[in-house]
Amino acid sequence: MKLSAFGEKFSAGAGILSLMDDLGRAVADPQAILMGGGNPGYIEEIGKVMRQRLQTMIDDEQIFKKLIGLYDPPQGDSGFCRALAQLLREQYGWPITEENICLTSGSQSAFFLLFNLFGGKTSTGEYRKILLPMAPEYIGYADLGVEEDLFTSVRPKIEEIDEHTFKYRVDFDEIEIGPDIGALCVSRPTNPTGNVLTDAEIDELSHLATLHDIPLIIDNAYGLPFPSMMYTEAKPVWNEQLILCMSLSKFGLPAARTGIIIADKEIIRRVASANAVINLSTASFGAMLATEIVASGKIIQLSQEIVRPFYQKKMEWTRKCIANEFYNFPYKIHVAEGAMFLWAWFPGLPITSRQLYERLKERGVVVVSGDYFFPGLEPGWQHTQECLRITYAQDDASLARGIRLIGDELRAVYAQTQMNSYPLKEQFLQ
Numbered sequence: 331m332k333l334s335a336f337g338e339k340f341s342a343g344a345g346i347l348s349l350m351d352d353l354g355r356a357v358a359d360p361q362a363i364l365m366g367g368g369n370p371g372y373i374e375e376i377g378k379v380m381r382q383r384l385q386t387m388i389d390d391e392q393i394f395k396k397l398i399g400l401y402d403p404p405q406g407d408s409g410f411c412r413a414l415a416q417l418l419r420e421q422y423g424w425p426i427t428e429e430n431i432c433l434t435s436g437s438q439s440a441f442f443l444l445f446n447l448f449g450g451k452t453s454t455g456e457y458r459k460i461l462l463p464m465a466p467e468y469i470g471y472a473d474l475g476v477e478e479d480l481f482t483s484v485r486p487k488i489e490e491i492d493e494h495t496f497k498y499r500v501d502f503d504e505i506e507i508g509p510d511i512g513a514l515c516v517s518r519p520t521n522p523t524g525n526v527l528t529d530a531e532i533d534e535l536s537h538l539a540t541l542h543d544i545p546l547i548i549d550n551a552y553g554l555p556f557p558s559m560m561y562t563e564a565k566p567v568w569n570e571q572l573i574l575c576m577s578l579s580k581f582g583l584p585a586a587r588t589g590i591i592i593a594d595k596e597i598i599r600r601v602a603s604a605n606a607v608i609n610l611s612t613a614s615f616g617a618m619l620a621t622e623i624v625a626s627g628k629i630i631q632l633s634q635e636i637v638r639p640f641y642q643k644k645m646e647w648t649r650k651c652i653a654n655e656f657y658n659f660p661y662k663i664h665v666a667e668g669a670m671f672l673w674a675w676f677p678g679l680p681i682t683s684r685q686l687y688e689r690l691k692e693r694g695v696v697v698v699s700g701d702y703f704f705p706g707l708e709p710g711w712q713h714t715q716e717c718l719r720i721t722y723a724q725d726d727a728s729l730a731r732g733i734r735l736i737g738d739e740l741r742a743v744y745a746q747t748q749m750n751s752y753p754l755k756e757q758f759l760q
Contacts (some may be wrong), residue, residue, distance in 0.1 A: 334657075335458075336476060337474075338471075339478070340473075344712060348466040348562045353722070358736045359419055359693055362694050362695075363694055363695045363696065363728050363731060363732040363735070364696050364728075365421055365695060365696060365697050365720050365721050365722070365724060365729070365732045366519070366696040366697045366719070366720075367696070367698075367721060368408060368585060368670075368696045368721065369723065370579065370584055370670065370723055371640065371641070371644070371670075371724070372582075373550050373582055373636060373637060373640050376581065376582035376632065376636060376637065377582065379623065379632065380383060380582065380583065380619060382683075383619055383622060383623070384619060384677075386624075387618065387619070393618070396423075396580075396618070397614055397615065399588070401611040402433075402611050402612055402613075402614050402617075403602075403611070404602040404603070404605040404606035404609075404611060405428075405433065405598065405602040405605070405608075405612075406431070406432055406433025406617060407433065407612075407614055407617035407618060408428060408436075408610045409476050409616035409617075409618070409621050410422065410433070410618065410620065410621045410624065411428035411431040411432075411433070412427075412674075413429045413621050413624040413625035414428075414431055414590070415426065415428045415430065415431055416501050416625070416626060416629075416630075417625070418555075418568075418592070419556075420556075420627075421555060421627075421630070422566055422568070425738055426567050426568070426592065428591055428592070429595045429598060430593060430594070430595055430598055431591070431592055431598065432590075432591045432593075432598045432601045432602050433588060433590060433591075433612045433617055434575070434588075434589035434591065434605065434606065434609075434612060435588075435589065435609055435612060435613060435629055436579065436587035436589045436602075436748070437549070437551050437575060437577045437579065437589040438470055438474075438589075439587075439589055439608075439609075440575050440589040440590075440591050440601075441470070441471060441474055441515075441549070441575065443546060443604050443608075444475045444513070444547055444573060444601070445460050445471070445474050445475060445513075445515075445574070446474070446475065446476050446511040447473060447546060447597075447600060447601070448460065448512035448544070448545065449480045449481075449512045449513065450476060450477045450512075451477060455662050456509070456510070457477075457510065457747070458509055458511065458512030458514050459480060459481060459482045459510055459512060459706070460480055460481050460482075460511075460512060460514075460515055460608055460706075461481075461482055461483070461484075461505070461507065461513070461515070461706075462481060462483035462484070462502050462514075462515055462516070462706055463483075463505055463513050463535060463708070464481070464483070464486045464498060464499075464500045464501070464516065464520075464527075464716070465483040465484065465485065465486065465515055465703065465704045465705070465707045466486060466498075466520075466522055466523060466703035466714075467483065467515075467516075467520065467521075467671070467703060467705065467706055468517050468520075468521045468522070468549065468703070469521075469522070469698065469702045469703055471515070471705055472702065472705035472736070480706075481705045481706030482511075482706040482713050483705060483706040484500075484501060484504045484505055484707075484709045485501060485504065485711065486498035486499060486500065486501055487500070487501045488713075490662070492666060493662075494661060494662055494663060495527075495655075495662060495663055495664075495665055496662045496663075496664060496665070496675065497525065497665045498520075498528065498594050498664065499521060499531070500531045500534075500535070502534060504689060504737065505538065507538060507541075507542045507544070511540075511542065511544060512544060513546070513573075514535055514538065514539050514544065514545070514546045514547065515546075515547040515548075516532075516548055516549065516552060516610060517548075517551070517552075518532070518548055518549065518553055518668075519553060519559065519560055519667060519668025519669040520669070521549075521551070521552070521669055521671060522671050522673050522698070522703050523666055523671070523673035523702070523719075524645075524664060524665075524666045524667055524668055524669045524670075524671050525665070525673075526562050526564050526667040527562055527564075527741045528564070529565050529567075529683045529759065532548075532567055533567075536567070536569065536571060536572060539571050539572070540571045545571060545572065545573050545593070545597070546556035546571060546572050546573070547572075547573045547575065548567075548572060548574050548575065549575050550566075550574050550575055550576045550577075551575070551576065551577040551579065551580055551672070552580055552668055552669040553566070553576075553668070553725065554566040555583050555629070555630045555633065556576070556629045556630060556632075556633040556637075556734065557580040557581040557582075557633045557637045557638070557639045558633035558634050558637060559580060559637065559638055559668050559670060560638070560667065560668040561630065561642050561645070561666065561667055561668055562667040562668065563639070570593075570594045570596075573591060573592070573593040573594075573597060574591075574592040574593070575589065575590065575591055576589075576590040576592070577590060578588050578590075578616050578620055578746050580601055580637075580670070581620075581632075581633060581637060582637070583616050583619065583620065584618065586611070586613070586615050586616030587613060587614035587616065588615075588616030588617055588620070590709075596611050603662045607650060612684060621672075630632075636669055641669075641670050641722075641723075643713060644670075644722045644723065644726070644729070645670075645672070645722055647691050647721070647722070647726055648672060648722040648729050648731060648733065649663065649666065649672070650733070651729060651730050651733040652672070652674075652733055652737075653736045654733075655733045655736070656733075656736075656740070656743050657737070657741075658744070659676065659741055659743075659744040660677045660678060660738070660741050660744075661673070661674060661675065661676050661677075662675045662676075662677065663675075669719055670721060670723050671720060671722070672720045673700070673719055674717060674718045674719075674720060675713070675716055675717050676716050676717070676718075676740065677716060678716070679715065679716040679743070680743055680747040681743055682699075682701070682715045683699040683700045683714075683715050683716060683717055683718055684699040684701055686699070686718065686739070686740075686743065687699040687718070689739055689743070690735070690736060690739055693735050693739060694735070694737075695732045695735045695736060697718045697719065697720055697721075697736070698718065698719040698721075699718065700714065700715075700716070700717025700718055700719060701714050701715055701717075703717075703719065705750065708722060715733065718733050718736075720733075720736075721730075730743050731756065742746060
């Protein structure tokens with residue numbers, strides 16, 4: 331059996347495949363501590379709202395018939411698109427209608443369509459790339475190109491805030507946008523680091539995109555107005571040069587696989603056309619389930635009052651566990667400004683982050699090796715081998731146990747290479 335280049339590429343190993351495969355295997359192990367995947371935590375209050383809404387839909391014969399028995403158009407459920415456009419006009423004054431919105435089968439599907447619309451070989455034989463202005467970036471981007479070598483990215487500036495805290499910042503001096511760049515893309519908050527690009531950074535990236543007549547794609551899966559998993563001040567932004575990608579997953583509907591693209595009408599028309607070819611129709615379930623709370627604006631209230639505090643509390647608990655359990659080895663945590671991850675950097679790590687990941691997996695702790703999160707970056711930067719992404723969506727007891735095991739393993743790693751010359755735990759806690 332011979333495969334095409336497409337078949338070889340998309341059936342081979344990939345970072346996102348490794349993550350999801352490990353997650354699936356770990357779910358089957360009741361003792362495993364899942365601190366690697368991006369599956370959101372289950373929030374009972376959100377579950378209750380969704381259960382009530384679903385029951386209402388089941389009890390209404392006409393709505394239930396549409397829910398399970400009718401195709402939506404390739405652009406997605408029109409009622410949801412209208413409700414969302416109205417909400418964004420009223421909240422932020424964005425000049426959009428339902429024609430500026432298209433739904434996809436989850437965010438991953440949205441980025442597959444967008445990256446291959448703007449990147450790859452053109453009809454005139456040129457080759458265009460997607461520029462990631464600051465790596466590390468989302469693991470799921472790396473393998474989305476139909477053609478190879480789709481991404482190029484830029485090292486960040488590293489601001490060391492204190493002994494155990496740092497922040498990445500966009501290095502605008504290193505960004506080069508030539509005719510081979512088809513689009514810019516950033517996530518905000520950033521997966522994996524929890525970084526929130528400042529309003530000034532977003533404004534400058536938007537200016538660069540406009541200057542070069544290319545889109546700026548913002549992955550807003552954790553951002554505003556929903557699910558509002560941002561713990562620092564930032565403003566939501568959209569204009570016709572900008573493609574804003576949202577999702578219902580982190581609000582509490584990951585299984586519904588509902589991605590949202592907000593863009594110029596011509597871009598939406600092209601995405602909908604690709605949707606028709608690839609998917610025929612988008613799924614109705616997530617959009618129909620959420621339409622009422624979007625139309626009423628309740629989705630913003632729930633995001634601000636339920637979802638954001640849920641994750642912020644977990645983030646603070648995990649940071650406290652790290653302060654208690656990470657000692658006798660060097661570490662720095664990226665400032666936690668949003669999303670549901672902590673990004674840990676272990677300067678001078680004696681083994682690679684992937685080896686550390688394997689050792690932790692043997693101890694029943696599933697994290698994600700940081701080297702997966704630097705697509706398109708020139709090889710050779712040691713920093714890429716010194717980081718882990720830690721998810722804090724688990725229950726508090728599991729988080730505490732997982733952090734303790736990570737700390738134990740790192741002490742063993744550094745001790746084995748006679749680098750164990752760091753202050754004792756008590757000094758960190760003073």
